[in-house]
Amino acid sequence: MSKYLPLWPDQASTMAGQVDALYIYLLLVSGVMTLLIYLAVVVLAIRYRRMPGRDAEQIHGSTILEIGWSVIPFGVMLTFFIWGALIYFKERTPPTDATEVYVVAKQWMWKIEHMEGQREINELHVPVGQNVKLVMTSQDVIHSFFIPAFRIKQDVLPGRYTTLWFKATQAGTYHLFCAEYCGTSHSGMIGNIVVMEPQDYAQWMAGGPAAPLADTGKQLFTALGCSTCHRLDTQGRGPNLQGAYNKPVLLEDGRTVVADENYVRESILNPTAKIVSGFKPVMPTFQGLVTEEQLNALVAYVKSLNQPPAGAAGAQNQPAAPPTGQPQKMQVQ
Amino acid sequence: MASAAIPAHPATERTNYLTNGFSVKSWLLTTDHKRIAVLYLISITLFFFLGGFFAMLIRLELLTPASDLMHTDTYNKAFTMHGMIMVFFFLIPVVPATLGNFLVPLMIGAKDLAFPRINLLSWYLYVLGGILITHCMLTGGVDTGWTFYTPFSTAFTNTKIIEAGLAAFVAGFSSIFTGLNFIVTIHRMRAPGLTWNRLPLFIWANYATSLIMILGTPVVAITIVLVAVERLFHLGIFDPRLGGDPLLFQHLFWFYSHPAVYIMILPSMGIISELITAFSRKRVFGYNFVALSSVAIAVIGFLVWAHHMFVAGISLYAAMVFSFLTFFVGVPSAIKVFNWTATLYRGSISYATPMLYAFGFIGLFTIGGLTGLFLATLGIDVHVTDTYFVVAHFHYVMVGGVLMGFLGGLHFWWPKISGRLYPEGWAKLSALFVFVGFNLTFFPQFILGYLGMPRRYADYSHMPEFQVLNVLSTAGSSVLAVGYLLPMIYFVWSLRYGPLADANPWAAAGLEWKTASPPPTFNFDETPVVTWEAYNYDEIELKEQKEVAVG
Numbered sequence: 089m090s091k092y093l094p095l096w097p098d099q100a101s102t103m104a105g106q107v108d109a110l111y112i113y114l115l116l117v118s119g120v121m122t123l124l125i126y127l128a129v130v131v132l133a134i135r136y137r138r139m140p141g142r143d144a145e146q147i148h149g150s151t152i153l154e155i156g157w158s159v160i161p162f163g164v165m166l167t168f169f170i171w172g173a174l175i176y177f178k179e180r181t182p183p184t185d186a187t188e189v190y191v192v193a194k195q196w197m198w199k200i201e202h203m204e205g206q207r208e209i210n211e212l213h214v215p216v217g218q219n220v221k222l223v224m225t226s227q228d229v230i231h232s233f234f235i236p237a238f239r240i241k242q243d244v245l246p247g248r249y250t251t252l253w254f255k256a257t258q259a260g261t262y263h264l265f266c267a268e269y270c271g272t273s274h275s276g277m278i279g280n281i282v283v284m285e286p287q288d289y290a291q292w293m294a295g296g297p298a299a300p301l302a303d304t305g306k307q308l309f310t311a312l313g314c315s316t317c318h319r320l321d322t323q324g325r326g327p328n329l330q331g332a333y334n335k336p337v338l339l340e341d342g343r344t345v346v347a348d349e350n351y352v353r354e355s356i357l358n359p360t361a362k363i364v365s366g367f368k369p370v371m372p373t374f375q376g377l378v379t380e381e382q383l384n385a386l387v388a389y390v391k392s393l394n395q396p397p398a399g400a401a402g403a404q405n406q407p408a409a410p411p412t413g414q415p416q417k418m419q420v421q
Numbered sequence: 422m423a424s425a426a427i428p429a430h431p432a433t434e435r436t437n438y439l440t441n442g443f444s445v446k447s448w449l450l451t452t453d454h455k456r457i458a459v460l461y462l463i464s465i466t467l468f469f470f471l472g473g474f475f476a477m478l479i480r481l482e483l484l485t486p487a488s489d490l491m492h493t494d495t496y497n498k499a500f501t502m503h504g505m506i507m508v509f510f511f512l513i514p515v516v517p518a519t520l521g522n523f524l525v526p527l528m529i530g531a532k533d534l535a536f537p538r539i540n541l542l543s544w545y546l547y548v549l550g551g552i553l554i555t556h557c558m559l560t561g562g563v564d565t566g567w568t569f570y571t572p573f574s575t576a577f578t579n580t581k582i583i584e585a586g587l588a589a590f591v592a593g594f595s596s597i598f599t600g601l602n603f604i605v606t607i608h609r610m611r612a613p614g615l616t617w618n619r620l621p622l623f624i625w626a627n628y629a630t631s632l633i634m635i636l637g638t639p640v641v642a643i644t645i646v647l648v649a650v651e652r653l654f655h656l657g658i659f660d661p662r663l664g665g666d667p668l669l670f671q672h673l674f675w676f677y678s679h680p681a682v683y684i685m686i687l688p689s690m691g692i693i694s695e696l697i698t699a700f701s702r703k704r705v706f707g708y709n710f711v712a713l714s715s716v717a718i719a720v721i722g723f724l725v726w727a728h729h730m731f732v733a734g735i736s737l738y739a740a741m742v743f744s745f746l747t748f749f750v751g752v753p754s755a756i757k758v759f760n761w762t763a764t765l766y767r768g769s770i771s772y773a774t775p776m777l778y779a780f781g782f783i784g785l786f787t788i789g790g791l792t793g794l795f796l797a798t799l800g801i802d803v804h805v806t807d808t809y810f811v812v813a814h815f816h817y818v819m820v821g822g823v824l825m826g827f828l829g830g831l832h833f834w835w836p837k838i839s840g841r842l843y844p845e846g847w848a849k850l851s852a853l854f855v856f857v858g859f860n861l862t863f864f865p866q867f868i869l870g871y872l873g874m875p876r877r878y879a880d881y882s883h884m885p886e887f888q889v890l891n892v893l894s895t896a897g898s899s900v901l902a903v904g905y906l907l908p909m910i911y912f913v914w915s916l917r918y919g920p921l922a923d924a925n926p927w928a929a930a931g932l933e934w935k936t937a938s939p940p941p942t943f944n945f946d947e948t949p950v951v952t953w954e955a956y957n958y959d960e961i962e963l964k965e966q967k968e969v970a971v972g
Contacts, residue, residue, distance in 0.1 A: 091886060092886065092888070092889050093889045093890070094872055094886050095868060095872075096871075096872075097871065097872045097873055106800070107800055107801065107803075107804055110798065110800050110801060111795075111801055111804075111871070114794065114795050114798065114801065118791035118792070118794065118795075121787070121791060122787055122788060122791060125758060125762060125783065125787050126784060126787075128762045128765075129762055129765065129780060129783055129784070132762065132765035132766055132768075132770075133765060133770050133772075133780065136701070136765060136766070136767060136768045136769065136770050137770050137771075137772070138702075138769045138770055138771045139769075142769060143702070143769055143959075144701060144702040144703045144767060144768045144769040144958060144959075145703075145767035145768075146703060146704050146958070146959045147703070147704070147706060147763075147766065147767065148704060148706075148707075148708070149706050149707035149708065149709075149710070149760075149763075150706075150707070153707075153759075153763070154707050154710045154756065154760075157755065157756065157759045158752050158755070158756055161751070161752065161755050162748065162749075162751075162752050165748040165751055165752075165794060166748070168748070168794055168797070168798045169744055169745055169748055169797075169798065169799075171798070171800065172744065172797075172798030172799040172800040172801060172802075173741050173744060173745075173799050173800075174800070175799065175800030176731075176737070176740065176741070176744075176799035176800050176803065177737065179800070179803060180737045181737075195577070228572075228577055229570075229572055229573040229577050230570060230572075230573065230667055230733075232732065232807060234807070234873070234875065236804070236872065236873025237873075239803070239804040240803060240804070241732050241803050241804065241806065241807070242732050242734075243732050243733045243734050245661075245667060245668075245734050246572060246660075246661050246662070246667065247661025247662070247667075248661070248734070250734050263873060263883075263884065265873065265875045266875070267806075267807040267808070267875045268570070268807060269497075269565075269566050269568075269570070269573075269876075269877040270573065271497070271564070271573060271577060271578065272493055272494050272497065272564075273493060274493075274497070274877060274878065274879075275488070275493065275875075275877075275878035275879045275880040275881065276493075276880065278883060360487075372885075373882055373883065377883075
């Protein structure tokens with residue numbers, strides 16, 4: 089149910105709970121207000137409906153009531169203001185111990201650069217429990233760096249830095265959106281915030297998991313459900329990938345392309361772009377659901393399907409030590 | 422061919438403003454405020470349905486996550502056109518230029534507005550602006566959103582910024598002239614005895630609106646010129662590469678465009694005051710407070726613009742000041758809602774269609790207003806700004822408020838405008854469609870917004886979890902569309918087949934009901950002398966509908 093009709097966003101930063109608490113307070117207060125007004129209107133409209141022989145009674149007003157329903161709501165609003173301002177103050181004052189990450193926005197991508205030299209595009213890896221400060225600027229127009237699960241947002245302007253800070257609390261993958269309209273592919277200027285346990289993060293920083301990429305890919309291939317359609321026979325709803333890599337493919341629209349890395353990558357991220365002849369565009373996109381690393385792993389696995397001739401058991405080819413580093417958690421919102 | 426000229430010979434059958442000349446020229450060169458109101462009504466309705474067409478395109482695209490109905494560029498142009506047409510060519514002029522134009526002189530016992538020719542000129546400017554925006558749309562359109570944020574609009578888009586800006590610029594002068602006309606008329610042309618504290622609240626609302634029109638609109642006109650100058654001559658004003666400041670644009674833009682929200686809502690609030698009193702047969706509760714709250718909204722409305730910019734990069738303390746000031750504007754709005762509700766107390770309430778719209782207005786504006794407080798609250802705004810939460814909020818105010826008020830008013834004064842009664846059953850049905858369709862369309866967007874769905878996204882295929890709520894919203898929009906098409910049909914139908922209306926079919930107070938329906942060209946045979954306060958329903962009940970000036 090909640091996968092199709094989510095009613096509340098993930099809480100994955102120290103700020104999220106605080107913003108939600110204030111939001112719930114506002115919901116309650118305004119819910120009560122709305123209810124009172126609706127109740128008053130409905131009750132009065134029914135109680136004093138027009139009836140023969142009953143005239144309206146003229147009432148001019150009441151200064152006491154007027155003052156009452158001006159001052160009391162304003163007092164309540166002041167609590168909104170103060171609580172909201174306190175949160176905003178925290179959001180806008182980065183802790184001094186925060187790790188810095190540089191963000192450069194451009195139409196239509198996010199370029200991330202870690203202090204350690206790691207570079208990413210449309211993806212930001214951060215560890216749980218560490219203060220992270222983003223120092224952001226834009227190469228062209230105004231963008232806005234928005235992480236709903238963290239409840240934070242900051243416009244990214246050309247010609248100056250703006251900053252944003254957070255402390256992630258929950259490992260997982262979360263949406264990154266551009267929230268300021270920026271032209272043609274504004275809705276494509278999205279990405280993932282990948283929050284990792286500190287040890288995973290350290291490992292990621294050190295260059296990724298130690299396990300052979302193709303093995304990770306194979307596990308993912310099953311975990312993501314790819315194998316249910318891309319079967320190793322001709323009965324699947326998707327093409328059999330065995331030996332498909334780097335071979336020419338006839339497409340539904342008559343073109344022929346070579347199934348190289350970019351093709352495999354595109355087929356995972358944008359499956360309807362190039363449909364193989366004889367198949368239906370039924371595959372869902374995995375953009376946002378798989379990380380760059382996972383994507384690389386999947387591509388590596390597809391490549392590996394070219395190696396063993398049909399008879400040999402591919403699985404036994406590489407018994408391999410059990411992967412020492414846990415593959416990062418894949419949490420889909 | 423009716424011989425033109427002023428009637429020197431007494432006509433045997435009374436002519437009214439509609440029958441006083443049938444030629445095209447008699448309409449296009451009229452200086453009668455009532456005819457100009459009708460011209461406005463026709464042209465604004467056209468633009469409403471054009472804007473609605475783009476709304477439907479948007480909702481259909483968002484029915485599915487992928488950008489599959491149109492290219493994202495087309496989608497971007499569609500929501501820009503939707504916004505521009507609805508804001509500049511519907512919401513801002515809709516009530517003042519139609520009902521206001523028709524009623525301001527009638528309600529204050531005047532023959533016409535102070536400057537009838539300027540009034541006609543303002544309609545022509547509106548039409549010229551409308552032609553420009555239509556031409557712009559047909560020859561490629563514009564893709565910046567109605568907000569024209571720089572430097573995207575000045576340096577990064579190659580769509581028709583200049584022409585779209587010119588359209589808004591020209592239409593802006595149309596509303597400046599209307600505002601000027603209203604202010605002078607209300608100051609100088611009130612009937613004897615009609616003092617300020619006897620004025621109908623609709624007049625107060627239009628007066629406050631006019632103040633914003635003449636003080637705010639020039640600022641957006643200047644801003645448009647600056648955008649054009651930077652775009653055409655590369656003079657660095659907003660683009661940082663040329664040494665400009667992109668936030669300067671936002672300040673200038675919202676300095677007008679936030680008060681513009683009150684240009685839209687205030688006249689509708691005025692209508693609601695008229696409806697609630699007429700259908701409760703009561704004086705309004707707290708006349709002075711309702712009247713002055715309009716002026717308070719107009720004044721405070723000028724001091725809150727930067728609440729659109731809490732995440733834009735303004736300073737921490739500026740944001741706090743603007744958040745604080747924004748809460749002030751909540752007070753006069755709340756006063757209005759409370760007073761309308763209190764007016765119902767011990768009334769004699771009828772559920773005629775206009776009153777249903779008034780109830781609808783209170784219901785939707787309450788939600789629109791309260792969610793405005795969420796956005797004024799800094800900690801919440803950071804999360805929900807530029808998401809569907811904002812979209813839902815302002816549609817509750819703009820569509821739930823302005824449009825409900827306008828439709829209520831149009832039903833209420835339709836007998837006066839057309840001389841015919843509309844079919845009550847159909848009208849109630851369409852009011853129901855509007856209310857249900859509206860809520861189904863926009864309530865899910867509050868949830869979408871808090872979940873984080875950004876506005877102006879053509880494609881959400883990476884966020885399929887947003888689909889169910891979007892489907893609900895699209896479904897609601899089709900119900901809403903039916904609710905808007907129905908009045909269009911039965912109003913036109915009633916022009917020919919509706920029963921004839923007498924001077925005061927609602928037995929309502931107000932000078933406009935003391936003249937014939939439709940009124941004669943110069944409104945009143947004798948200048949009325951006012952000796953009563955507004956909404957003197959007690960006196961009306963006693964006198965049993967004293968007929969005035971229908972001889």
